[in-house]
Amino acid sequence: MRYERLGRSELAISPVGLGTLPLGGSYGPYTARQADQVVGRALDLGVNLFDTAPNYGEAEDMLGRALGRRRRDVVIATKGGTVCDEQGRPTNDARPEALKGALDASLRRLRTDWIDLYQLHLPDPMTRAEQTWETLQEFVHEGKIRYIGLSNFWDEELGTWPNDGETVSNQLPYNVVYRDIERGLLHRCARRGIGVIAYQPLLSGLLTGGIPDTSGAGDHRAGHPQFAEAAASCVALTDNLRPLADELRLSQAQLALAWVVSRPGVPCALVGTRSGEHLEELSRAADRGLTQEERAAVDRVLAEAQVEVVRTVPMPVEEILAGPYGPVARLAMGIKVRAPEGVEAGDQVYMDIVTGRLSAGTMDA
Numbered sequence: 001m002r003y004e005r006l007g008r009s010e011l012a013i014s015p016v017g018l019g020t021l022p023l024g025g026s027y028g029p030y031t032a033r034q035a036d037q038v039v040g041r042a043l044d045l046g047v048n049l050f051d052t053a054p055n056y057g058e059a060e061d062m063l064g065r066a067l068g069r070r071r072r073d074v075v076i077a078t079k080g081g082t083v084c085d086e087q088g089r090p091t092n093d094a095r096p097e098a099l100k101g102a103l104d105a106s107l108r109r110l111r112t113d114w115i116d117l118y119q120l121h122l123p124d125p126m127t128r129a130e131q132t133w134e135t136l137q138e139f140v141h142e143g144k145i146r147y148i149g150l151s152n153f154w155d156e157e158l159g160t161w162p163n164d165g166e167t168v169s170n171q172l173p174y175n176v177v178y179r180d181i182e183r184g185l186l187h188r189c190a191r192r193g194i195g196v197i198a199y200q201p202l203l204s205g206l207l208t209g210g211i212p213d214t215s216g217a218g219d220h221r222a223g224h225p226q227f228a229e230a231a232a233s234c235v236a237l238t239d240n241l242r243p244l245a246d247e248l249r250l251s252q253a254q255l256a257l258a259w260v261v262s263r264p265g266v267p268c269a270l271v272g273t274r275s276g277e278h279l280e281e282l283s284r285a286a287d288r289g290l291t292q293e294e295r296a297a298v299d300r301v302l303a304e305a306q307v308e309v310v311r312t313v314p315m316p317v318e319e320i321l322a323g324p325y326g327p328v329a330r331l332a333m334g335i336k337v338r339a340p341e342g343v344e345a346g347d348q349v350y351m352d353i354v355t356g357r358l359s360a361g362t363m364d365a
């Protein structure tokens with residue numbers, strides 16, 4: 001396994017990280033025994049980055065237990081800045097008091113004294129970036145976290161984040177369909193010593209050559225617009241890539257993954273797999289990577305394929321709040337995002353499911 005530095009940090013990480021969303025049951029029921037198996041296989045393969053979050057069900061607990069004494073050998077990346085609101089919905093809250101309690105709870109569940117990479121899960125448009133940043137700096141000075149990471153920070157939010165020495169990563173969606181980060185953000189991150197950790201490299205399974213079975217109890221993908229409306233387009237896209245994958249002797253999942261991690265500035269992709277075999281298959285592909293010519297060949301197929309993937313959904317606005325950077329919409333799902341001028345409570349707006357941006361045009365409620 002080859003390892004690469006994460007941004008300006010001293011963390012050397014594997015090109016594939018284990019995403020623990022499935023450990024918490026987000027892709028159907030999951031047992032502690034299965035968690036032990038997949039984490040054990042990851043360690044055997046040399047995978048050393050483990051990404052988790054307090055809101056991935058039992059994932060932190062399962063990961064901490066499965067790592068046991070091997071904890072020192074790995075990079076634990078967890079997240080803070082999301083809580084449940086009064087109605088039990090997840091919402092973003094990066095105020096100091098919310099972060100302090102959350103970090104201590106994560107340390108307990110993960111059975112460790114320190115987090116290697118503590119990531120702010122979502123920007124919180126109701127809290128000034130400096131306030132959150134100072135709290136995270138305190139965590140570094142206390143030795144509770146080694147480095148600060150961001151997640152879902154697009155240009156606007158990165159612009160307000162202090163330029164420091166400890167923020168070393170930004171976790172963003174990146175795959176052959178969602179290429180938004182190529183339009184400048186990747187370069188801006190690189191200039192600030194921030195490495196991009198790609199999530200959904202296989203678009204939650206839609207880029208592996210078939211539509212994943214989402215019938216397991218609690219599988220959050222069932223009914224998600226990505227699956228309901230985009231699945232057929234994704235399958236069409238991967239069908240177009242199949243001849244090239246065959247020529248390179250790669251499975252479609254391997255080609256999709258190798259394409260992501262061969263992009264300069266993207267040292268690691270997180271794979272949310274429940275299968276040790278799949279993890280091994282992808283680790284081999286990540287190690288192999290793609291040459292510039294092979295990447296260009298994929299890009300040619302993508303340019304010619306012209307497959308449209310739906311990524312905008314109507315979203316009711318519950319409340320408009322006054323945030324420090326302008327108006328903020330609390331969406332019916334609980335999350336708060338910056339709102340375009342003129343949007344009012346009760347409106348339905350369009351939301352981009354990749355960037356979380358609301359578009360200015362509103363729909364009739």
Ligand SMILES: NC(=O)c1ccc[n+]([C@@H]2O[C@H](COP(=O)([O-])OP(=O)(O)OC[C@H]3O[C@@H](n4cnc5c(N)ncnc54)[C@H](OP(=O)(O)O)[C@@H]3O)[C@@H](O)[C@H]2O)c1
Nearest residue numbers: 019020021199200201202203204205253271272273274278
């Ligand atoms: N920061 C954020 O806001 C955010 C958001 C989403 C995700 N994430 C992180 O990113 C991680 C990965 O994202 P993700 O889980 O959504 O999607 P993903 O890794 O793109 O896709 C996972 C799916 O691909 C399938 N798969 C994996 N390898 C395969 C192979 N070789 N052949 C066929 N199928 C294969 C898996 O099924 P099997 O289980 O059968 O392998 C699973 O259904 C998450 O676990 C989480 O840690 C972060």
